[in-house]
Amino acid sequence: MSRTLRAATAAAFLMLSGAAFVASAQQSVRPEVGNPLKVAQGLTKAGKHREALAEIAKADAAGGKTAYENLLINQMRGSVAAQAGDNETAMKAFDAVLASGNLPAGEQQKYLQALSGIAYRAKDYPKAITYATKYRTVGGTDPAIRTVLLQSYFLTNDCGNVSKMVGDVESRKPTEEELQILANCHLKQKDSGGYVNAMEKLATYYPKKEYWTDLLNRVQKKPGFSDRLALDVYRLKAATGNITSAADYMEMAQLSLQAGIPAEAKNVVDKGYAAKVLGVGAEADRQKRLRDLVEKSLADAKKARPALEAEAQAAKEGTDLVKIGANYVYEGSADKGIKMMEEGVKRGGLKRPDDAKLQLGEALIQAGQRGKAVNVLKDVKGTDGTADLARLWSLLAQR
Numbered sequence: 001m002s003r004t005l006r007a008a009t010a011a012a013f014l015m016l017s018g019a020a021f022v023a024s025a026q027q028s029v030r031p032e033v034g035n036p037l038k039v040a041q042g043l044t045k046a047g048k049h050r051e052a053l054a055e056i057a058k059a060d061a062a063g064g065k066t067a068y069e070n071l072l073i074n075q076m077r078g079s080v081a082a083q084a085g086d087n088e089t090a091m092k093a094f095d096a097v098l099a100s101g102n103l104p105a106g107e108q109q110k111y112l113q114a115l116s117g118i119a120y121r122a123k124d125y126p127k128a129i130t131y132a133t134k135y136r137t138v139g140g141t142d143p144a145i146r147t148v149l150l151q152s153y154f155l156t157n158d159c160g161n162v163s164k165m166v167g168d169v170e171s172r173k174p175t176e177e178e179l180q181i182l183a184n185c186h187l188k189q190k191d192s193g194g195y196v197n198a199m200e201k202l203a204t205y206y207p208k209k210e211y212w213t214d215l216l217n218r219v220q221k222k223p224g225f226s227d228r229l230a231l232d233v234y235r236l237k238a239a240t241g242n243i244t245s246a247a248d249y250m251e252m253a254q255l256s257l258q259a260g261i262p263a264e265a266k267n268v269v270d271k272g273y274a275a276k277v278l279g280v281g282a283e284a285d286r287q288k289r290l291r292d293l294v295e296k297s298l299a300d301a302k303k304a305r306p307a308l309e310a311e312a313q314a315a316k317e318g319t320d321l322v323k324i325g326a327n328y329v330y331e332g333s334a335d336k337g338i339k340m341m342e343e344g345v346k347r348g349g350l351k352r353p354d355d356a357k358l359q360l361g362e363a364l365i366q367a368g369q370r371g372k373a374v375n376v377l378k379d380v381k382g383t384d385g386t387a388d389l390a391r392l393w394s395l396l397a398q399r
Contacts, residue, residue: 027068029068029069029072030062030069032059032062033059033062033065033069033072033073034059035059036055036056036058036059037055037056037059037072037073037076039052039055040052040053040055040056040059040076040080041076043055044079044080044083049080049081049083049084050084052080053077053080053081053084053086053089056073056076056077056080059073060073060077067100067102068102070096070100071097071100071102071103074093074094074096074097074100075093075097077089077090077093078090078091078092078093078094078097078114081093082114082118087118087119087121087122087124088122090114090118091115091118091119091122091124091127094111094114094115094118095115097111098111098112098115108138109135109138109139109140112131112132112134112135112138112140113135113140113142113145115127115131116128116131116132116135116145116148116149117144117145117148119131120148120151120152125152125155125156126152126156128148128149128152129149129152129153129156132145132146132148132149132152133149136149146165147177147178149165150162150165150166150178150181151181153165153185154181154184154185157185157188157189159182159185159186159188159189159191159194162181162182162185163182163185163194165178166178166179166181166182173205174201174205176202176205176206179198179201179202179205179206180202182194182198182201183195183198183199183202186198192218196215196218199211199214199215199218200215200391200392200395203215203240203392203395203396203399204395204398204399205399207240207396207399209240209241209242212236212237212240212241212242213242215392216233216236216237216240216242216392219233219385219388219389219392220233220385222385222388224383224384224385225384225385225388226384226385226386228355229355229384229385229386229389230255231252231255231256231258231259232358232359232362232386232389233389234248234251234252234255235252235362236389236392236393236396237252238252238268238271239365239396240396244275244277245277246272246277246278246281246283246287249268249269249271249272249277249278250272250278250287250290252265252268253265253268253269253272253290253294254290256268257293257294257297259323260301260323260327261323261326261327261330262294262297262298262301262327263298263301263326263327263328263329263330263331264326264327264330265294265297265298266294266295266298266330267330269290269291269294272287273291278291279291301327305324305327308320308324309324312324312344316347316349317347317348317349317350318343318344318345318346318347318348318349318350318356319344319349319350319351319356320344321340321341321343321344321347322340322341322344322345322350322356322359322360324337324340325337325338325339325340325341325342325343325344325363326341326359326363328340329341329363329366329367330366334363334366334367334368335367337363337367338360338363338364338367338369341356341359341360341363342360344356345357345360352382352386354380354381354382354384354386354387354390355382355386357376357377357379357380357386357390358377358380358386358389358390358393360376361373361374361376361377361380361390361393361394361397362393364376365393365396365397370397370398371397373393373394373397374394374397374398377390377391377393377394377397378390378394
């Protein structure tokens with residue numbers, strides 16, 4: 001936020017040049033006002049802001065000041081105070097400038113821009129909201145002020161307005177910072193649904209591993225989430241770059257074997273070795289034994305496949321068609337495998353039809369058929385975690 005704040009308050013530090021410009025206009029300033037202000041300008045250039053404020057006070061002490069002299073004094077006082085870090089004085093001075101009604105055309109935005117940043121820096125968030133809102137109302141478009149307004153809503157726990165701002169332009173992609181603010185706002189309010197929705201948008205627009213890690217951790221902690229979906233979770237972790245440890249590679253490969261998909265297990269093990277995560281260190285021998293087991297299981301499965309495939313085709317229900325089809329997909333025969341999985345889902349008689357549809361959606365994404373995958377995943381309705389995982393896969397497919 002510091003970069004945004006600097007951008008928002010930079011206008012305040014430029015007000016001296018604006019004041020000097022006004023002073024050069026064809027309006028007279030009496031010596032008892034103008035001389036101290038000239039001294040103040042010199043002191044400000046030398047970085048002596050407190051001394052400059054004292055000189056401005058001398059000018060302000062003059063009696064019978066004109067409206068123009070008051071305007072010039074408040075312009076200079078606000079600018080110097082802002083540079084000195086005296087936020088309260090700066091706001092009062094610039095408020096007086098705005099209230100004077102004597103601003104040159106087009107200057108109002110500049111002062112509201114400065115006041116927004118100054119109020120935020122002073123941690124006077126209600127005032128920052130007021131100034132930033134007025135700035136936008138008069139046509140200001142600086143994105144830094146938008147962020148000041150968004151942050152101020154967040155810091156006053158106004159998640160409703162945070163949400164409105166982040167979603168106020170459907171055609172505009174929210175910035176990562178905006179979505180982070182929205183997520184944190186919901187988190188502060190203990191609004192789990194709102195938080196997850198914001199995190200899903202972060203994962204969609206800015207697919208970083210940490211966002212996917214958060215979503216996956218949360219979905220697994222939901223009441224009723226089934227342990228049997230562990231392999232589906234690992235598949236999503238793999239697809240989002242969240243499998244990095246030897247333990248993860250080993251566990252996913254073993255789960256794939258248990259699910260009767262040795263082709264997938266081989267892909268997992270091969271990736272682990274290619275990444276030099278497996279086959280090294282104290283566990284290298286154990287990892288090699290798993291690799292050998294995977295190779296043997298795959299060879300045995302291919303040998304037995306003709307008979308198993310014939311049985312699956314003759315069966316009244318489609319469970320084995322889905323499993324055999326998945327193996328074809330992970331072996332690289334995506335078209336053949338997906339056709340078989342689709343046939344298995346269509347045949348029905350499945351003990352867990354949502355699991356089969358989820359696996360089909362995963363296979364379609366694996367094969368690069370993302371649009372078709374989204375349509376399949378929309379039909380996953382299980383309350384045991386299958387629908388939650390299907391939603392995450394859909395987000396991944398659409399990014």
